[in-house]
Amino acid sequence: MTSYISNVIVLWAIFSAAALSLRSFSGESGYLSLMHAVFFGVGAYVAALLPNHINVPVPFVWMAAAGVGGVVAFVITTPLFRAKADYFAVLTIAMQLAANTLFRNAESLTGGAMGVSVPAGWAVDSVIAGQLLIAMGLLLVTWVLVTLMEKTKSYRILVALRSGEHLLLSFGYNVATIRAIQFSYSAAITAVCGSVFAQYIGYIDPSSFRLEESIFIMTVVILAGMRGRLSVLLAGMFVVSVPEALRFIPFDSSVQANIKQMVYALGLCGAILVRYKRSAPSYS
Amino acid sequence: MQQLIVNILSGAILVACMGCSFYIYYRPNKVFNLTHASTVLASAYCLIYFTEELHVNPAGAIGIAVGIGTIVGMMLTRTLDWVGGGKDRGVYVLVFSMGVALLIENVFSILFGAGVRRGSLGDEFDREVFWVTDSATMSGPQLAGAAGGVLALGAMLYIWYRTPLGRSARAIAENIELARLMGLPVARLLLLLSALSASGGATVGAFVGANSGVSPGSGLNYLMPGIIAAVIGGNKGLLGVVLGAVVIVSISSLSAYYIGSKWADMATYLLFASVLILRPMGIASSGGRAEEQ
Numbered sequence: 391m392t393s394y395i396s397n398v399i400v401l402w403a404i405f406s407a408a409a410l411s412l413r414s415f416s417g418e419s420g421y422l423s424l425m426h427a428v429f430f431g432v433g434a435y436v437a438a439l440l441p442n443h444i445n446v447p448v449p450f451v452w453m454a455a456a457g458v459g460g461v462v463a464f465v466i467t468t469p470l471f472r473a474k475a476d477y478f479a480v481l482t483i484a485m486q487l488a489a490n491t492l493f494r495n496a497e498s499l500t501g502g503a504m505g506v507s508v509p510a511g512w513a514v515d516s517v518i519a520g521q522l523l524i525a526m527g528l529l530l531v532t533w534v535l536v537t538l539m540e541k542t543k544s545y546r547i548l549v550a551l552r553s554g555e556h557l558l559l560s561f562g563y564n565v566a567t568i569r570a571i572q573f574s575y576s577a578a579i580t581a582v583c584g585s586v587f588a589q590y591i592g593y594i595d596p597s598s599f600r601l602e603e604s605i606f607i608m609t610v611v612i613l614a615g616m617r618g619r620l621s622v623l624l625a626g627m628f629v630v631s632v633p634e635a636l637r638f639i640p641f642d643s644s645v646q647a648n649i650k651q652m653v654y655a656l657g658l659c660g661a662i663l664v665r666y667k668r669s670a671p672s673y674s
Numbered sequence: 675m676q677q678l679i680v681n682i683l684s685g686a687i688l689v690a691c692m693g694c695s696f697y698i699y700y701r702p703n704k705v706f707n708l709t710h711a712s713t714v715l716a717s718a719y720c721l722i723y724f725t726e727e728l729h730v731n732p733a734g735a736i737g738i739a740v741g742i743g744t745i746v747g748m749m750l751t752r753t754l755d756w757v758g759g760g761k762d763r764g765v766y767v768l769v770f771s772m773g774v775a776l777l778i779e780n781v782f783s784i785l786f787g788a789g790v791r792r793g794s795l796g797d798e799f800d801r802e803v804f805w806v807t808d809s810a811t812m813s814g815p816q817l818a819g820a821a822g823g824v825l826a827l828g829a830m831l832y833i834w835y836r837t838p839l840g841r842s843a844r845a846i847a848e849n850i851e852l853a854r855l856m857g858l859p860v861a862r863l864l865l866l867l868s869a870l871s872a873s874g875g876a877t878v879g880a881f882v883g884a885n886s887g888v889s890p891g892s893g894l895n896y897l898m899p900g901i902i903a904a905v906i907g908g909n910k911g912l913l914g915v916v917l918g919a920v921v922i923v924s925i926s927s928l929s930a931y932y933i934g935s936k937w938a939d940m941a942t943y944l945l946f947a948s949v950l951i952l953r954p955m956g957i958a959s960s961g962g963r964a965e966e967q
C-alpha cells in the first residue's frame with residue numbers, strides 16, 4: 391500500500407510540474423498547447439538514449455533534456471506563433487500527431503513501437519523516500535523556476551501582448567519570438583519532467599506520448615483555471631487520484647483505461663463550461 | 675502511375691468531402707469543431723453495426739448510417755453553443771470539442787472494442803475489382819466511396835454556391851451582425867448549416883467504415899486532413915477546400931510511393947505547417963484571411 395501511494399504521489403508531482411510549466415505560458419498568453427506530450431517524450435527519450443552513449447551523472451541528463459526540449463520547441467513553434475490562438479492550437483494538434491508518427495517510425499533512434507528501456511537512474515535502486523524526494527524536488531524546482539520566469543521582462547511583455555499586441559508590434563517587439571522563447575522555457579521544464587518520468591518508469595514507448603497525454607496535461611491547467619499556481623497542484627491531485635480511485639470500483643479491466651479517459655474528458659468539458667459558460671445572448 | 679492517380683483522386687474526393695463539411699460549419703461560426711470526428715465515427719460504426727450485426731441491405735445501411743450520423747453531429751455541435759470565453763472563445767470551443775470527441779471515442783471503444791472494424795457492402799461487392807483504366811483498379815468499397823463522395827461533394831458545392839442557403843451562409847460568414855440586421859434568420863440558418871455539415875461528415879464516415887475501416891481513435895486522423903484542406907485552401911470557399919484536398923492527398927500519396935507509407939501522415943502535417951508559415955492566407959486565396967488580421 392505504501393508503495394502504491396508513493397507511486398501516485400510521484401506521478402502527481404511529475405505531471406503537476408509539467409502542468410505548472412504549461413500554465414506559466416498558456417495562462418497569460420491565451421495560447422493553448424496540445425503538443426506538450428511531445429516535449430515530455432523528447433525529455434524521456436533523451437533520458438533513455440544519452441546514458442547509452444555518454445556516462446554522465448543523472449542531473450546532467452536532466453539538463454540535456456531541458457536543452458533539447460527547449461531547442462526543439464523554439465525551432466518548431468517560432469513560425470507557428472504567426473498564427474492566431476485557435477489556429478495555433480490546431481497546429482499543435484498536427485505537430486503532436488506528426489511527432490507521434492516520428493516516435494513510432496524512427497526505429498533506429500526511438501526503438502519504434504517496441505519502445506526502449508531507460509538505464510537505471512535514481513528510480514530503480516532507490517527506496518521510496520528517495521523517489522518521493524526527487525519527485526517533490528522536481529516540483530519545487532519547477533515552482534521556483536516558474537516564479538523566477540514570471541519576474542522577467544519577456545514575461546511582462548507576454549502579459550502585455552494579451553491586451554495590446556498591436557501597440558507592442560509598433561514598439562518593434564518581435565511578438566512571435568517572444569512567445570516562442572516563453573514557450574520554449576515551458577517546454578524545457580516539461581522535457582525535464584519527461585526525463586524524470588522515464589527514469590522512474592524504466593521503460594518508454596510512443597504510446598506514452600500521444601495526444602491523450604497532451605490533453606491530460608492541459609486538463610490539469612484548465613481545471614486549475616489559467617491563472618492559479620497552487621490550484622494547478624490541487625487540480626493535478628484530482629486528475630491523478632480520481633482514476634486511481636476508480637480502480638477500486640469493480641469495472642471490467644478492459645474498460646478501465648476508457649473510463650479513465652472519460653473522466654479526463656468530462657473534467658475538461660466541465661471545467662470549461664463552469665469557467666467559460668456563455669452568458670451573452672446566443673444566436674442559436 | 676495510373677493507379678497512383680486513381681488512388682489520389684479517390685482519396686481526394688473523400689478528403690474534399692470531409693474538408694467541405696468541416697468548412698461549412700467553420701466559416702460562419704468561426705470556431706474549430708473537433709466533434710466532427712465523432713460524427714464520422716458515429717456514422718461508420720452505425721454502418722458496421724447494421725451490416726455486420728443486423729445484416730441490413732448495404733444501401734439501406736448507408737442511408738441509416740448517414741441519417742444517424744447527421745443527428746449525432748447536430749447534437750454535438752449544439753453543445754458548442756454552451757461555451758463562452760469572450761474573445762478567447764474560439765480556443766475554448768476547440769478544447770471543449772476535443773473533450774467531447776475524446777468522450778465519444780471512449781464510448782465507442784467500450785461498445786465496439788479498440789481494434790479496427792470494417793463494415794461490409796456485400797461479400798461479392800467487397801471482393802470485386804473494377805478496372806477504371808487499362809492499368810488501374812478500384813475495389814468495390816473504394817468505388818462506392820468515390821461515387822458517394824462525389825454526390826455529397828456535388829450537393830455541398832451546389833448548396834453553397836447556387837442556393838439561397840449558401841448565399842445566406844456566406845453573408846453570415848462575412849458579417850453576422852449585418853446579416854441579422856438585414857433580416858436573415860441567423861439561428862435557423864446556422865442550424866441548417868450544422869445539419870449540412872454533419873451530413874457531409876456522416877457520408878464520409880459511412881464510406882470510410884466500409885472501405886478502410888475505423889477504430890475509436892481514428893476519428894481525428896480522418897478529420898485532420900479535412901481541416902488541413904480547409905485551412906490551406908484559403909478563403910476562396912469550398913473550391914479552395916477541394917484544391918487543398920487534392921494537394922494534400924497528392925503529397926501524401928507521393929510520399930507514400932517514394933519514401934514509404936509510414937511517413938505519409940507526417941508529410942501532410944509538415945505541408946500544413948509550411949503553408950501556414952509561408953502563405954498563411956492559404957494556397958487559393960488572393961488576399962489576407964480576414965479572421966487572422
